[in-house]
Amino acid sequence: MRHKIHAILRGGRPFILQLLIIGAIIAGSVFVGDAVRPTSTRVAAQANPPQFRLPFAEPPGPDTWFVSQGYGTTVWAQRNWPDLYAAGQGIHFGVDFATRCGRNVLAIGDGTVLGIDGPYGSAPHNLAIQHANGYVSMYGHLRERTTLVRVGQQVNAGDVVAHSGDPYSPTCDRAPHLHLEIRINGISGTTNPMNLIPADWDRLTLGVGAGGTNFAQDLTNPRQWVTLRDQPDIHFGGGIIVNYPTWEPNA
Amino acid sequence: MRSARLLSLIALLFLVACSNGTTTHTAPPSSPPPIQPTSIPGTNAPLPITPQARTAAQDLATATPLAPTDPPMPTTGPTATNASTATTQPFTPSLTKLTDGGCCRNPVWHPDGTRILYTDAAPNQPLAATYAVPADASGQPAIFFPSAATVSPDGSRIAFPDFANGVTRIQEFGKQSTATIANNAAYVWFSRDGRQVAWLARAPGAQPSSNVDRLVRVWVANADGSNARSRGNTVRAADLTWFPDGQRLLFTGRDADGGNPGIYVLDINADTLTRIVDAFSPRGAHLSPDGTQIVYLAALEEKPEDNGLFVVNADGSAKRKLPLVGGVRWSPDSKSMLILPFQTDNGADQLMRIDAGTLAMMPLTDRATLPFRVAQDEWQPSPDGTRIVFNALTDSNIYVLRFSS
Numbered sequence: 001m002r003h004k005i006h007a008i009l010r011g012g013r014p015f016i017l018q019l020l021i022i023g024a025i026i027a028g029s030v031f032v033g034d035a036v037r038p039t040s041t042r043v044a045a046q047a048n049p050p051q052f053r054l055p056f057a058e059p060p061g062p063d064t065w066f067v068s069q070g071y072g073t074t075v076w077a078q079r080n081w082p083d084l085y086a087a088g089q090g091i092h093f094g095v096d097f098a099t100r101c102g103r104n105v106l107a108i109g110d111g112t113v114l115g116i117d118g119p120y121g122s123a124p125h126n127l128a129i130q131h132a133n134g135y136v137s138m139y140g141h142l143r144e145r146t147t148l149v150r151v152g153q154q155v156n157a158g159d160v161v162a163h164s165g166d167p168y169s170p171t172c173d174r175a176p177h178l179h180l181e182i183r184i185n186g187i188s189g190t191t192n193p194m195n196l197i198p199a200d201w202d203r204l205t206l207g208v209g210a211g212g213t214n215f216a217q218d219l220t221n222p223r224q225w226v227t228l229r230d231q232p233d234i235h236f237g238g239g240i241i242v243n244y245p246t247w248e249p250n251a
Numbered sequence: 252m253r254s255a256r257l258l259s260l261i262a263l264l265f266l267v268a269c270s271n272g273t274t275t276h277t278a279p280p281s282s283p284p285p286i287q288p289t290s291i292p293g294t295n296a297p298l299p300i301t302p303q304a305r306t307a308a309q310d311l312a313t314a315t316p317l318a319p320t321d322p323p324m325p326t327t328g329p330t331a332t333n334a335s336t337a338t339t340q341p342f343t344p345s346l347t348k349l350t351d352g353g354c355c356r357n358p359v360w361h362p363d364g365t366r367i368l369y370t371d372a373a374p375n376q377p378l379a380a381t382y383a384v385p386a387d388a389s390g391q392p393a394i395f396f397p398s399a400a401t402v403s404p405d406g407s408r409i410a411f412p413d414f415a416n417g418v419t420r421i422q423e424f425g426k427q428s429t430a431t432i433a434n435n436a437a438y439v440w441f442s443r444d445g446r447q448v449a450w451l452a453r454a455p456g457a458q459p460s461s462n463v464d465r466l467v468r469v470w471v472a473n474a475d476g477s478n479a480r481s482r483g484n485t486v487r488a489a490d491l492t493w494f495p496d497g498q499r500l501l502f503t504g505r506d507a508d509g510g511n512p513g514i515y516v517l518d519i520n521a522d523t524l525t526r527i528v529d530a531f532s533p534r535g536a537h538l539s540p541d542g543t544q545i546v547y548l549a550a551l552e553e554k555p556e557d558n559g560l561f562v563v564n565a566d567g568s569a570k571r572k573l574p575l576v577g578g579v580r581w582s583p584d585s586k587s588m589l590i591l592p593f594q595t596d597n598g599a600d601q602l603m604r605i606d607a608g609t610l611a612m613m614p615l616t617d618r619a620t621l622p623f624r625v626a627q628d629e630w631q632p633s634p635d636g637t638r639i640v641f642n643a644l645t646d647s648n649i650y651v652l653r654f655s656s
Binding site: 061062063066068069076079080083084092096098099100167168173174175176177179200202203205206207208209210211212213214215217219220221222223226227228245247248249 | 353354356357370371372377378379399400401411412414438440453457458459460461462463464465489490491503509510532534535548549550551552555558559560576577578579591592593594597600624625626627628629644647
C-alpha cells in the first residue's frame with residue numbers, strides 16, 4: 001500500500017484528489033485509526049436502501065434548523081465548486097442543514113459506527129455510520145471529535161451520535177451547519193439523501209433563499225438536474241459535470 | 252489481507268479511471284455559435300389555441316401524493332388555518348395549467364402581465380431559448396427569444412449571455428443596435444426603468460466554506476454599455492435588487508472577512524455601503540415594489556423571538572414580526588404580501604395575503620377545494636397582483652393561480 005500511495009503522490013493530480021484516492025485505499029485495506037473497512041459493494045449500494053430519517057429530533061424552522069443547500073447541481077455549487085466541490089465532480093455532494101452549533105445530531109438509520117474523523121473531509125470533525133446494503137451516512141462539520149459513540153458500536157436510528165459545528169469558525173459565529181452525505185460504492189461515491197430520507201423537502205425550501213435550493217440550469221440540457229430529487233450520483237475524483245453554460249443570478 | 256489489497260487495487264484503478272475525465276455529462280461545445288438576437292418578442296406565429304384551464308385542478312389533484320411518512324413541518328408560529336383572522340374572500344380562485352411534459356422551472360411574468368417566460372431546450376440550436384406561453388392558456392408555448400434571457404422590469408429591454416465572447420448583450424426592443432457589457436457573460440439585474448444593469452464579479456480570495464457567499468465586487472453600467480464601474484468594497488453576496496430610484500442596491504451578505512452578516516444597501520452614486528439589518532442568518536430578503544419596506548427571514552438567532560419573518564422599513568427601522576413563516580412575496584402595490592406558509596402537515600399549499608400595515612391575514616385559497624403544491628419556492632405574483640405563476644411540485648409544469656378579479 002505504501003508504494004501505491006507514493007505513486008499517487010507522484011502522479012501530478014491535485015492534492016485533494018490525491019487525498020481522496022489515498023483515503024479510499026486506506027479505508028478499503030486496513031483498520032487505520034478510528035475507522036473500519038466499509039462493507040459495501042457497488043451492486044449492493046444501488047438497491048434496497050435502509051429506512052432513513054432526518055438527522056434532528058426537532059422539527060424544522062428558523063429556531064431549529066433548515067435546509068441551506070440541497071444535494072446536486074445547486075446554483076451555489078455552480079459558483080463555488082472550484083474552491084469546495086472539485087473532488088465531487090463539481091456538485092454539492094451532500095445536504096447542508098443550517099443550525100446553531102451544539103445541536104444534537106441523530107443517526108439517520110440503524111448501523112455500525114464506521115469511522116470517527118476518518119478520511120471523509122467536512123472539517124473540523126466527521127462521523128461515518130455503516131448501514132445495510134452498502135450505504136454509509138457521513139456527518140460533517142461536527143463541533144468536536146465525538147465521544148458519544150465509538151468505532152464499531154451499533155447504533156439505532158435516532159440515537160444522538162454527535163453535535164453540529166461550524167466549518168468556518170471555532171466560535172460558531174459564521175456558518176454553522178451539518179453536512180450530511182450518503183455514500184455508496186464503498187465510500188467512493190455519494191447519492192442524493194433527499195431520495196432516501198422521507199421529508200417534505202420542497203416545503204423546506206420556502207423562504208430560505210435561492211442559491212442553495214435552486215439549481216444551475218444547463219443550457220445545453222435544460223431539463224436535467226433542476227429539481228431537488230433529480231440529481232446525479234457522483235464518484236469522487238470523477239470528471240467535473242457542471243462545466244456547462246448557465247444563466248443564473250451570479251452562477 | 253490479500254483479498255483486501257486486491258479490492259483496494261481495483262478501487263484505485265476505478266478511481267484513476269474516473270479521474271481521467273470520465274463523466275456522465277456531455278460537455279458543452281467549447282465555442283457555441285454567437286447568438287443572433289433577431290427574433291423580437293411577439294413575432295412568432297401563433298399556434299393553435301388549446302385552452303387547458305379546465306383540467307388544471309384535476310391534474311394536480313391526481314398527481315403523485317406525498318409520502319405518508321413525511322415528518323411534521325415547522326411549528327414556529329400558528330398554522331395557516333389557525334392563524335387566519337379574516338374570512339375567505341368571495342372570489343373563487345382557479346388554476347390554469349400552461350405547459351405539459353414537466354418541462355419547466357423558474358417561470359416569471361413578462362412585465363405586460365399576459366405571458367409567462369421560462370427557459371427550455373430549442374429545436375436545432377445548441378443552447379436553450381426563452382419561451383413565452385400565454386398566461387390564460389390561450390395558446391401554446393413559443394420561442395420568445397433565441398437564448399436564455401432576462402427582461403427589464405419595464406419591458407423595454409432584454410439581456411442575454413454571449414458565452415462565446417464572454418459578454419452580456421442588451422437589446423432594446425424595437426431597435427436594431429445591441430449593447431455589450433464586458434462581464435464574462437454574468438447574469439445582470441436591470442434597474443426598474445431598464446436603463447441600468449448591475450452584476451457581481453468574483454473578487455480574488457479564498458472561499459472559506461459553504462453557507463458563506465463568495466467574495467464579489469458590485470458593478471453597474473448603463474444599459475447601453477456605457478459608464479461601467481465597480482462600486483463599494485468587496486463583499487460576500489449572491490443577489491442584488493434595485494431600489495426604484497435607480498441609485499441604490501439591496502443585497503443580503505457579509506463583509507469581506509465573512510463577518511457582519513445582514514442586509515445591506517449600496518448607494519451607487521455616493522458609493523456608500525450601509526448595513527440596515529443586523530441578523531445572524533438573514534434569508535430571502537424582498538424589497539417592496541415601492542422601495543419602502545423589506546421582508547426577510549431571520550433564523551438561528553439566540554432568542555426565539557428574534558427568529559421568523561420580519562418587515563422593516565428600507566432604512567432598517569420599525570421592525571415588525573409576521574405571525575407566519577414561509578415563502579413570501581410582495582404584492583405589486585406594496586400594501587400587502589403574499590405568503591405560502593409552512594404547514595404542519597403534508598397537505599396542499601395555501602396562498603394567503605398579509606396586510607403590510609396591520610399584519611392581518613386573509614386566506615386566498617382553500618386547501619381542500621383547490622389543492623396545489625409549489626416546487627422549490629418557485630413562484631411569482633403577476634404585475635397586476637391578481638395571480639401567481641408557479642412551478643408545480645406534482646407534475647413540474649407551470650400553472651397560473653388566479654385569486655382575485
